[in-house]
Amino acid sequence: MFLRRQPEGFVSGEEISRQLAVSRTAVWKHIQSLKADGYQINAHPHLGYQLLAVPDVLYPEEIRSDLGTGWLGTRICHYEKVDSTNRVARELAEAGAAEGTVVIAEVQENGKGRLGRYWVSPRGGVWLSLVLCPPVAPVEAPCITLLSAVAVVKAVRQVTGLAAGIKWPNDVLVNGKKVCGILTEMKSELDAINYLIAGIGVNVNLTAGDFPEELQHPATSLMLELGREVSRVNLVQELLRQFEELYGQLMQEGFTRIRNQWKELSVTLNREVKVTFLKEAYRGQAVDIDADGALLVQSADGQLKRFCAGDVTLRDGLP
Numbered sequence: 001m002f003l004r005r006q007p008e009g010f011v012s013g014e015e016i017s018r019q020l021a022v023s024r025t026a027v028w029k030h031i032q033s034l035k036a037d038g039y040q041i042n043a044h045p046h047l048g049y050q051l052l053a054v055p056d057v058l059y060p061e062e063i064r065s066d067l068g069t070g071w072l073g074t075r076i077c078h079y080e081k082v083d084s085t086n087r088v089a090r091e092l093a094e095a096g097a098a099e100g101t102v103v104i105a106e107v108q109e110n111g112k113g114r115l116g117r118y119w120v121s122p123r124g125g126v127w128l129s130l131v132l133c134p135p136v137a138p139v140e141a142p143c144i145t146l147l148s149a150v151a152v153v154k155a156v157r158q159v160t161g162l163a164a165g166i167k168w169p170n171d172v173l174v175n176g177k178k179v180c181g182i183l184t185e186m187k188s189e190l191d192a193i194n195y196l197i198a199g200i201g202v203n204v205n206l207t208a209g210d211f212p213e214e215l216q217h218p219a220t221s222l223m224l225e226l227g228r229e230v231s232r233v234n235l236v237q238e239l240l241r242q243f244e245e246l247y248g249q250l251m252q253e254g255f256t257r258i259r260n261q262w263k264e265l266s267v268t269l270n271r272e273v274k275v276t277f278l279k280e281a282y283r284g285q286a287v288d289i290d291a292d293g294a295l296l297v298q299s300a301d302g303q304l305k306r307f308c309a310g311d312v313t314l315r316d317g318l319p
């Protein structure tokens with residue numbers, strides 16, 4: 001935004017109208033509409049305008065400012081309230097939305113979690129979905145879910161300094177509690193993906209009261225762990241940058257490099273785990289993820305079992 005780039009304070013209406021090649025009246029009207037959007041702007045009769053505060057809203061203009069990505073976030077669709085950003089993104093993809101379209105909502109009324117669960121999505125979080133058209137076979141789609149988790153962890157570490165880690169397949173934990181979940185959905189033919197929606201939910205500035213008591217796994221927010229609010233705009237920007245970088249690596253070099261980064265950031269590997277799949281529980285040590293992103297668990301008698309899906313509980317102390 002033009003006012004943001006004037007750190008010394010005031011910028012005259014004349015200067016803005018000259019720089020943007022619009023009339024003084026148009027500048028005034030724009031300032032009024034920014035104020036209506038929650039921007040605090042001081043208007044001085046002689047000195048001009050001064051930006052005092054920006055609202056905590058994920059406006060596309062704020063996210064795009066200094067974003068620096070190539071294709072991801074070229075189109076950002078922002079909503080105050082939707083049922084689920086994944087549902088909206090699917091609808092846009094069906095209507096031909098380009099790869100890299102981002103759907104963001106301040107609130108989700110029917111946020112969708114993995115395994116048919118409900119995802120609590122009040123104000124203060126980052127609830128977004130990415131429209132992707134990866135030129136890979138449908139069986140390779142899990143790689144993109146793992147990639148998403150790597151992108152979130154890197155962004156959280158970069159923006160907050162918190163030691164976030166990944167619990168297989170794609171939960172992001174801080175201090176053993178969940179701060180982010182990822183739900184990937186796709187439409188595909190037998191051998192090609194039409195589109196894939198990577199839905200990412202990060203509990204950024206949620207308070208303890210935002211979380212229902214009956215949660216299956218303990219959850220937290222970045223704010224609760226850090227002791228201060230986190231800029232959601234900064235987090236979304238960093239997430240989009242990291243995602244685009246990793247997606248480029250996946251397209252050019254295949255899954256190996258993403259897999260190695262996932263392993264480095266994992267809090268699942270080399271731990272005793274319980275994996276629940278189709279109501280059956282299996283216990284053992286998580287030893288690796290394979291080339292398809294499946295989790296390999298070794299039981300006490302040495303047997304190795306491979307999981308493509310499931311719910312993991314970490315058994316040695318932390319959830």
Ligand code: BTN
Binds near residue numbers: 084114200
């Ligand atoms: C999980 O169960 O861990 C996955 C949660 C995924 C939540 C995100 S929030 C944005 C996107 N829209 C949804 O409805 N779900 C995903």
